[in-house]
Amino acid sequence: MSYNTKNYTEQGGEKTVIGGTLEIKDGAVVTGLPVLDNQAASTAATVEDLVTDFNTLLTKLKAAGLMISD
Numbered sequence: 001m002s003y004n005t006k007n008y009t010e011q012g013g014e015k016t017v018i019g020g021t022l023e024i025k026d027g028a029v030v031t032g033l034p035v036l037d038n039q040a041a042s043t044a045a046t047v048e049d050l051v052t053d054f055n056t057l058l059t060k061l062k063a064a065g066l067m068i069s070d
Contacts (some may be wrong), residue, residue, distance in 0.1 A: 034064040 006019030024030060039057050044050035061067040 003026070034066060036064045038062050
């Protein structure tokens with residue numbers, strides 16, 4: 001009998017592979033993910049100011065490792 005699974009923990013427990021769907025139920029807690037600095041809501045009155053606010057958000061996402069840097 002052959003058995004194949006998409007989700008498994010490698011021998012030794014150092015690595016878990018999720019090849020299927022990971023469902024996180026209400027009330028569950030996930031730890032170890034990066035937390036970003038707060039990005040205040042934009043109060044931009046011009047397009048130029050909005051671009052500055054948006055670029056600040058992109059910089060924070062990249063610094064936290066949630067987006068690949070340029």
